[in-house]
Amino acid sequence: MQIFDSFLLEAVINGILLGGILALLALGLNLIFGVIDVVWICYAELIMIGMYSVYYAHNVYHWPLALAFLACVLLVAALGALLHVLVIRPVLGAEPINQLLVTGGVLFFLQAVATLAFGVEFKNVGVSLPALQIAGMYISFARLIAFGVALGGMVALYLFLKRTYIGTAIRAISQDRGIMPLMGVSPNRIFVLTSAIGGALAGLAACLLVLQYDIHPAIGLSFGPITFMVCVLGGLGNMVGGFIAAFIFAQFISVGGYFLALEWGYVLAFLFFIGMMFWRPQGILGGK
C-alpha cells in the first residue's frame, strides 16, 4: 500500500505554494476591508494592470526585471490611492452595498481599458525559471520564490503595523472609526495610505504572478472570486484567518485538481466555502 504517492505529495506541496500566493492576495483585501470597511471587487484587476506594467517595462522598454518589478509595485500603489480618492471617497457615506458595487464598475472599466490599450492577445514576460527536482517530484521554482516573497511580504506588513506609529494609527482606525478623529488622527490620510499599501501588495502579487501566468485583460476573473472567498472564509478583515483560509483553499484546488479536473478543484473549493458559511458565517477565526 502506497500512501505517499509522490504525485499526490507533489500536488500537496504545490497547494502549499499556491496558498502562499492566495494568502498574499487576501492580505491586501483584508487590510483595506479592516480599515476602510470596503470590499474592492476590482482588486484582481489592479493586479492585472500591474502584470501588464511589468510586461511593458521589461519586454517593450527593456528595463531590468528588478526595476520593472519596483515600478509595478509603485504604480499599483498609486492606483490604489487614486481608486480611494476618486471612487471610494465619494461613496463613503452612501449605502455599504454601493461601495461594493462601485468597485464592480471599476472592474469593468479596468478590463475594458486593458483591452483597449493592450489588446486581447496573451502576453508573456518570457522569464522561464527551472523546475526543481526533489525526490522525483517537480516543484516550480517560480512558485517557490512566490511563496517565499509572499511570506516575507506578510511579515513585513505585520512588523509595519505593529512597530511603527503609522501602523499603530492604522490598527486603531480599524478598531474604531469614530473615535480616532477625536484623538487627532486624520482618517482621510490613513485611508489613502492604507489604500496605497493595499495597492502595493497587489503590485507585489502581480510581480509574482507574472512569472507563472500569461497576461490577458480577463485574467483578474480567474483569481478575483477565489480571493474574496478566502477573505470571507477567514473572516473579512481578519488577516490571520485569511492566511489560514488561503492554505485550506489552495489544498482543495491543488489536490482536488489532482484527483479530478482542475475546474472540479475550484468547484470543490467554492462548495466547501458555501458550506462553511453556514457553519461559521463569521469566518473560521471570527468570534461568535
Added chain:
Amino acid sequence: MNKARWIGLALLAAAPLAGMGDYPLHLIILCLLWAFVYTGWAVMGRLGMVSLGHGAFLGVGAYVVVMGWNHFHISPWLGLPLALAATAALAFLIGYPCFRFKIVGHYFALVTLALSEVVRLIIIALRDYTGGSLGVTPKTALAKASWSLSAMQFSSKLVWFYVILMVWLAGLWIWTRVDRSMSRLALEAISQEEDAAASIGMSVTRLKLGVTMVSALMTCVGGVLYAQYQLYVNPESVSGIGISLQMVFGAIAGGMFVRLGPTVGAVFTLLLAEGLRLTIGHDIHGLDATIYGLMLVLFIIFMPKGILGAAIEAYEKRRRAPRVAPA
C-alpha cells in the same frame, strides 16, 4: 395616467406590425427580455438583499433546458419546469442558511457570488456535455419548418416579440403583487433593522426566502427564454461574475426602487452598448466597454437612485415646490 399607460402599451404591441426591420425588433426583444430579468433581480435587490449570484439562476435555466433537449430529447416545455425545480432547490439551498444565520450585506453578496461561480465552473467542467467555454447550440428543429412548438424554436422574431412582451408584463405584475403585499412592508422593516423586526414576531427567514424564490424563478425563466431565443449559450454569457454584476448594474442604473426602473435600466444599458458599438465600431476594441464601465461608476456615485428614480424625484420636487412659501 392609467389611460396613458394603456396607450403606451398598445403602441409598443403594435410597433412591430408597422414593418420595422429585423435589427430594431431584435433590440426591442432583448430590451424586454433583460428588463424582465432585471425586474426579477430588483424584486429582492430593493429589499436589501443584494445578490451577486443571479447568474447562477440564469445559467441553470438556460443550460438545464438546452441539455435536456440535446441529450435526452426532453422538450423545452418539460425542461422549463425541471429548470424551475432545480432553481428553486438551488435558491433554497443558498437562501435558507443565509437568512437563518443572518448573512447580510457584503457577506451575502460574496456568498452569492461564489454560487454563480460554482455554476459557471460546473458548466465548464462538464465540457463533454456542455461544450465548455465554447458554448452550445440547441439542436435545431428548424431544418424543415420555420417554427417548432415542441422544440420552443421560432425563426420569426414576431413570435418572440409577443411571447417576451407577455413575460415582461407578467414580471411587472409580479412586482406589483409583491409591492402591495404585507411581505414587502415586513421586508422593508427587516432590511432596516432585522432584530427589531424579528422581535415583533416577523418570520424573517420565511419572508426573505419567499421573495428570493420569486426572484430566482423569474431569473430562471429569463435564462430559458434567452437560450431559446438566441439559440446559443455559453457559460460566460449566462453565469459567473460578469453577467451577475451586469444585472445589478442594469437594475441600479434604471432605479431599483420603482417598478419601471429596471426596464429603463435595461433599455438604457442596451442602447448605450449598441450605440457605442455602432458609432465607435469594433475597430477600436474595448472603447465601448470602457465608456460603459466609466458610466456605471459615475451612476453609482452621482445617481444612486437610478435614472427613473431621480427623474420621479425631480418631478415631485417641482410639483411640490409652489406650495412652499418663498423665503
